[in-house]
Amino acid sequence: MNKTVTFRIWRGNSQGGEFVNYTTEITEGLVVLDVVHKIQATQANDIACRWNCKAGKCGSCSAEVNGVPKLMCMTRMDTLNTDKVITVEPMRAFPLIRDLVTDVSWNFRVKTKIKKFKPRPADAPDGTWRMQQEDVDRVQEFRKCIECFLCQDVCHVLRDHHKHDEFIGPRFLAYTAALEMHPLDTEDRLPELKQAQGIGLCNIGKCCTNVCPEHIAITDNAIIPLKERVVDEFYDPLAWIWKKIRPKG
Amino acid sequence: MAYADTLPKQRSFGQTTRPDAWWVKPIFIFLGFSAFIIYSTWAAFQGNHYWLAAGGANYVSPFYSPEIFGDSPHAIFHGKPGFWPAWLPFSPALLILWVPGGFRFTCYYYRGAYYKAFWADPINCAVGEPRKTYLGERSFPLLIQNIHRYFLYIAVAFVILLAYDALKAMWFTDPVTGASHFGIGVGTLVMLLNVFLLSSYTLGCHSLRHLVGGFLDSKTKSPSCAKTYNCVSCLNSRHMMWAWFSLFSVGFTDLYIRLCSMGIWHDVRIF
Ligand code: SF4
Ligand code: SF4
Ligand code: FES
Ligand code: FES
Secondary structure, three states, rough: OEEEEEEEEEEEEEEEEEEEEEEEEEEOEEHHHHHHHHHHOOOOOOOOOOOOOOOOOOOOOEEEOOOOOEEEOOOOOOHOOOOOEEEEEEOOOOOOEEEOOOHHHHHHHHHHOOOOOOEEEOOOOOOOOOHHHHHHHHHHHHHOOOOHHHHHOOOOOHHHHOOOOOOHHHHHHHHHHHOOOOEEEOOHHHHHOOOOOHHOOOOOOOHHHOOOOOOOOOOHHHHHHHHHHHHHOOOOOOHHHHHHHOOOO | HHHHHOOOOOOOOOOOOOEEEEEOHHHHHHHHHHHHHHHHHHHHOOOOOOOOOOOOOOEEEEHHOOOOOOOOOOOEEEEOOOOOOOOOOOOOHHHHHHHHHHHOOOOOHHHHHHHHHHHOOOOOOOOOOOOOOOOOOOOOOHHHHHHHHHHHHHHHHHHHHHHHHHHEEEEEEOOOOOOOOOOEHHHHHHHHHHHHHHHHHOOOOOOHHHHHHHHOOOOOHHHHHHHHHHHHHHHHHOHHHHHHHHHHHHHHHHHHHHHOOOOOOOOOOOO
């Protein structure tokens, strides 16, 4: 069944811009990205919009649909109230390039500063390691990340408080957790987590978890466990004693 | 140009393009927590009607247990502690309520929830905040939240004591002979359910999850840690639910015993 919808799309660049309304017809089964493409094809050829896979796997089409960070390609039109105007705007935690496209390169610079994976010496003479599936289950959750940066966008520490110089954001806390909890890894990332990477700035409101299209429990499974490890290392006198006698692993 | 200057301007308080009723959830949380804080403070200052002996029952309110000093049959020491200032009304609850209070105040779930509902930081996801400055939990005062695991240690002991109270509530005193015999009243069930909900909340604590196994990278090297970690994780995945259920149940257990003790409600003996 065909239906008429109105999209209110942000048009502009780093100097400024405005919302522009576009009304178009949609058929069943469309996603927000389809509608943006249709508007681009028929009404506004110059709308800038980044996308690649249209399958929720490349993380390029991140934007805000009705004020909530979402992948445009995974937001079905039938989940939105099409009787009202639908707002589509770029992410707010990164500088705008044009229209719906933001410059997310800050994230890649952050990533280079996180200490790399440093495995223990190989377990077997052929240079390979042995580990149990159960032990890697926990870090595999974080490997599902598609680097869409929706979690970075919604996090108020970046979005509202612009602490990009002091806080690495939920995406990279999950990335650090994947390394730090890896059974083979021997590196220690706790001092910088506490200082330069600002884990203490997270106030655990779980907005990042709520928007993650891969359903990674960022706050519960990555950030809070890392906060607890930071407590062990820097704030808990009993943990200092316990560390001397605890089982190693 | 500083990186922050290249970003869109911070939105003002409440500003958002979300069309949904984003303010409903923080209002409910605000009202829920406020109602509990007001009731528990009031109940803690009452200093009476916190136990039930009528009908041979042996109930005590969770707000008043363990009763270190007090006048009920449950008190360890009778009377008022010597150090208590004369100007402050005495109630046995005031000696102990800092434990569950501190435990919940520093709980990761509650922190995330009250920073939003009481401090609007942020009031809801992707909604503008009232303040420009932000310290988070990195510096004083919120740095103190890191004490949470110490509250956990005492809170676990308290749950054990409340379980003991619930066991005692299964014994009723015969008013004629004075002998104790097994029985179950509605109050016993209320107290048992409260212990169940409090245990599910306490044993699903994030700090506990870390302490029993989360600190290890290879849990299979320590199978007992792995098992405990899995159990705690299971409760932890619904920590918010247990937090609310147990909050409601401690309040209700106190209310039940209070109203029975005041003679407004009557405890029904099931057998
Ligand atoms: S839980 Fe922490 S990292 Fe996630 S959005 Fe909230 S403040 Fe940011
Ligand atoms: S953690 Fe989730 S929301 Fe964040 S970048 Fe990865 S996939 Fe996107
Ligand atoms: S286009 Fe690849 S995630 Fe949307
Ligand atoms: S995290 Fe909620 S009780 Fe510890």
